[in-house]
Amino acid sequence: MINKLKKINTPLILGLILVSIILFIAIYGYQLIPLDPFSTHFSLPKVVDGELKIDNPPHDPNDINIWGTDVIGRDVFSRVIYGTKLTIQLGLLIALFRFLVALPFAFFAGFGGRISSKIIDIFNTTFSAIPALIVSFIVLGLGFIRVMEIESAVIAYIVVLTFVGWGRFATILRDRIKDILSKDFIKGEVAIGKNKFSIAVQNVLPHLFASILIYYLIEVSRVLIIIAELGVLGVYIGVNKVNMDLINELKIDIVPSYYPEWGSMLSSARYAITAWKPWIVIYPALAIFISVLGFNLLGEGLKIELNKRNSKFIIFLKHIPYHLSPRTYIYQIRTMKRYKKSVFIKTAVVVGIIIYFILPSPKSQFDIDKEQLYSHVEELSKEKYGGRKLGTEGKEIASEYILNQLKNSGVEPLFGESYIQKDSVEVNMKTVQKVDFYINTENKNVKFEFKKDYNLFRLFLDKTSDTTYSGEIRRRILSYENYEKGNYDENEKYFIVMSESRRYNHSTVMRLMEEKFIDGLFFVMQDAVIRSYRDIEIMGPLTELEKTEGFFGAMDFPVTQETADILKSYEGEEFVLDITLEYIDKYDVKNIGGVIKGKDSTKPPMILACNYDYKGITNGLEDEGLLYNGTSIATNLEVARVLKEKDFKPDRDIYVTFFDASITNKKKGMDAFRKSDVYENMSEDHFIMFLNYLGYKDSDTLFLDTSLLFSDNKAHYNFTKILTKRGKELDMNLKLDRVAEPMDGITNMNANGSSGISIGSVNDITRSKADTLEQNLKIIDEEKLEKQAQLIIDAITMYNYELK
Structure with missing residues (x-):
């Protein structure tokens, strides 16, 4: 032994x-x-x-x-x-x-x-x-x-x-x-x-x-x-x-x-x-x-x-x-009597592999209507919506369109007898109403285009009314090279043209801003920064620009390399920045919601959510926000239509929601929703499925941001497993990764007690690039959008799940 x-x-x-x-x-x-x-x-x-x-x-x-x-x-x-x-x-x-x-x-x-x-x-x-x-x-x-x-x-x-x-x-x-x-x-x-x-x-x-x-x-x-x-x-x-x-x-x-x-x-x-x-x-x-x-x-x-x-x-x-070796397998088949067992095992393995790959996935219970789905996207791309900017007629027209679609689908109102929840929130938004940036020469004006050639982050402007800031800034152009050589007049006021900001250390920038004749800097930045949407910080009135010596009280704004080269070629000339900003302190948000009644309304509800406002169209760009949330609005509407048309009765109530004021610097439509009776009476185990950036043509991956789940709720995680499983069956490339940003309303909802996931065709890295695009029909892929919408409706209708 x-x-x-x-x-x-x-x-x-x-x-x-x-x-x-x-x-x-x-x-x-x-x-x-x-x-x-x-x-x-x-x-x-x-x-x-x-x-x-x-x-x-x-x-x-x-x-x-x-x-x-x-x-x-x-x-x-x-x-x-x-x-x-x-x-x-x-x-x-x-x-x-x-x-x-x-x-x-x-x-x-x-x-x-x-x-x-x-x-x-x-x-x-x-x-x-x-x-x-x-x-x-x-x-x-x-x-x-x-x-x-x-x-x-x-x-x-x-x-x-x-x-x-x-x-x-x-x-x-x-x-x-x-x-x-x-x-x-x-x-x-x-x-x-x-x-x-x-x-x-x-x-x-x-x-x-x-x-x-x-x-x-x-x-x-x-x-x-x-x-x-x-x-x-x-x-x-x-x-x-x-x-x-x-x-x-x-x-x-x-x-x-x-x-x-x-x-x-x-x-x-x-x-x-x-x-x-x-x-x-x-x-x-x-x-x-x-x-x-x-x-x-x-x-x-x-x-x-x-x-x-x-x-x-x-x-x-x-x-x-x-x-x-395949040669060995072929030889053993030819001499079957001698290698009968080996051939049987190998053949069984090969057949099993073939069956695994050719076996069809379960058929969807209800099919998305691709034409109906895409018709919503096409509708939201129309000029009358004007980018669905807060406080504009275009955004109001968009809200009426969504409301009518919910009514036509037979979805019941969420907020008592109303589909609308209104509330006033502090948004603190500053948006460009008019901007002209040009070099004033004797022969012609050399003009630059906002968010194509330059962007604006920190400005000195006068408050001309309760809702506007405006002003005109005129300064001479000076290159950093000539500043180093001393080729300037201290009695003039300059903006210095720099290369990429990362090439200069902090002490260099501080030294520049301590010069009394320097009022600001042009920094070369990547195109993604130039095209990005950021809040504009008002440093003070124009009179303070004359007295400012510290870095944090001076102006600086990013430009493209091409713009920097043009500015340098007109060194010594005067540039003009004439700008008017619209300021919104408080805003009456208008959230829209419907409910598809389930078998048991006491169970924690599922919330299909998306935003429906956008930042508006600036300087004629064909940017209708279709990727940001246009495709998500379309998906929400189509899922609601199919569920009602097929008379599907879920185990629990499904809320179909469209939130206002997503692009603000403080409170958002989701913050207003948290003050509603619907939210206050909702089970703490409710589950939010937040949609954005769907149907992106240049992305082959659908990202699930599960960091918004609560790690003590197994049922919520099991639903994400359902999504992942069905995604594989639909031959989709799904990946767990971050989508939501800290400033998103869904992130704040999560911090205040809501568990859920954010779903999109971009993650937090590729999202920054997507935000710089002109979000029109050219960047939307119908097939991908249809498959992503089908995934959502399949997860809801084909599987048994609990949320508690």
């Missing part, structure tokens, strides 16, 4: 078990987790026994969050399980690319190539003298890498960690190849006239295969260790999209990573230890430990088998390429 136990290869068995479990979790982790890995958990303040109780994260392990939560309330268990895929994927890919680089160099060096051998020695020696961790920390810590989207960051990690690690891998392979070449059977192959290539492929590679697998597994564990070390040092994969307003509000010293990856979760180690919240880092550290142990044990177990004489396991591994 004891002898039999001694013969058991324990490391191999344990390694196989651990690695199998890890790979299973990596593949099916999303289906295994009970809570969303991005969602937060902030309990609203409560009065208990006369005392105000505020329960902010991190939360200790409990019945819901079995491993506790991190500093912003995200479930640690879900993040560790969900992060398995990304972490193990990195380990496997980086080890694979190290192998792919190392193998050809090792073969050339093993067969006597001096140059290849020298290159291997250089890389191996260099990253032995200078630890790979230090080089990786420096390179991967560079700013441009740290702000990469996750897909680009994965590539960056693969490149850098392959570069610093392939030399040692190649050294091991080279020595093993030389050992194989020294065997007697190789001498026999040379004697019969085989060339080096044939020997390498037919003799060396089969004998090397087991060794490659062993060293590859050990290399994976090495990669996982360096990823963990980088994480502890604060270098982790992907741009951090955590809401900084939330971090400031919580008054914590660390910014946890956004993406769930084990190494990045260790970046909170110092906080977890000093604040005695060990669960934040113990579990990701344990996951890394178990994974490293599993891959090492599997590698060591295979090495034990390799050293055995006539090991059946190693013989099997060496024959894997042979068994997987």
Whole structure:
């Protein structure tokens, strides 16, 4: 009995078990987790026994969050399980690319190539003298890498960690190849006239295969260790999209990573230890430990088998390429009687794979009418709506259109007997009513176009009425180069033309603004900034511009490179900025809502939500806001129409809502909604599905922002699983990523007790680009919009779900 136990290869068995479990979790982790890995958990303040109780994260392990939560309330268990895929994927890919680089160099060096051998020695020696961790920390810590989207960051990690690690891998392979070449059977192959290539492929590679697998597994564990070390040092994969307003509000010293990856979760180690919240880092550290142990044990177990004489396991591994070869399969079919079992197994696997890919997905219960859907988008693109700007006739016409569509669909009013909720909110909006920016020369005026050639952020203007700011600014043009040379008249007033702002340090800018004859700067900015929508800050009346010397009291506004070049070509000439801003302090919002009654109105309702106002059309741009919310309005209307037309009776009430005043600097339509009787009487387990940026032609991905979910509500997360599952069945590329911005109304709703998701064709990074586009019919894809609308209606109608 004891002898039999001694013969058991324990490391191999344990390694196989651990690695199998890890790979299973990596593949099916999303289906295994009970809570969303991005969602937060902030309990609203409560009065208990006369005392105000505020329960902010991190939360200790409990019945819901079995491993506790991190500093912003995200479930640690879900993040560790969900992060398995990304972490193990990195380990496997980086080890694979190290192998792919190392193998050809090792073969050339093993067969006597001096140059290849020298290159291997250089890389191996260099990253032995200078630890790979230090080089990786420096390179991967560079700013441009740290702000990469996750897909680009994965590539960056693969490149850098392959570069610093392939030399040692190649050294091991080279020595093993030389050992194989020294065997007697190789001498026999040379004697019969085989060339080096044939020997390498037919003799060396089969004998090397087991060794490659062993060293590859050990290399994976090495990669996982360096990823963990980088994480502890604060270098982790992907741009951090955590809401900084939330971090400031919580008054914590660390910014946890956004993406769930084990190494990045260790970046909170110092906080977890000093604040005695060990669960934040113990579990990701344990996951890394178990994974490293599993891959090492599997590698060591295979090495034990390799050293055995006539090991059946190693013989099997060496024959894997042979068994997987299509030629072998064809030969076995021809000699069926001899290989009946093998042919049966292989055929069953092939048939299973074919069936999996050709099996049709479940048919939708109700189909979206693409023509009807797109007709709403086309309607909102008409000139009469004027960009649906607050306080304009066009926005009122849009509200009437939405209202009529709800009535025609048979949707019941949400606000008692009315579809409309009105309330006055403080919006504090300043929008450009008229602007002229030109160079006044003797021969002609050189004019520039707002949000095409320049933008405006901070101005000095006079308040000419309760609703307007206006003024005219005239200054001379001076280039930074001539300022440095002293080529100017101190009795004149100048604006200096600069290059990109990042080329100048803070002290340089401060020195410029301290000059009494300099009243402002033109900075070269990227087109995305020039086209962006931002609030214009009024620094004071025009009279103060003459006296201002500090940077924060001076004017600066961005221009394109082309505009900067034109300004420099007219150096010494006078430019004129004549501008009128419309100011809205308070606004009577007009939210629109209908309800599709369910079987049980006491259940938490589902809220289909979108905004319906836009920023208006400026300077004749064909920008109707169709991507921002035009397609979302159309989707909401079409979903409501189909549900009523097909007489679908949901388990719960479905609210179809259209919110006003989304583009404001303070309160929004959603803030007004929170004061309504509907909201106050609503179950706290209500679920919001907020739509925006749907049907974008240049995006092949639909993003689900689940960071707006509450991490203690399993039912809400299960609904996002339904969306993800149906998306795959509809052959859509769905991705969990951030969509909502801190200034969005849905973010504020979430902060005040509403759980839900935001759905769009852009994430927070690509959204900034989309906001600079002329959002007309040219950038909307009918097919993509139809599929996205179909996903929403399928999730509502085809599956059983609870929200509590």
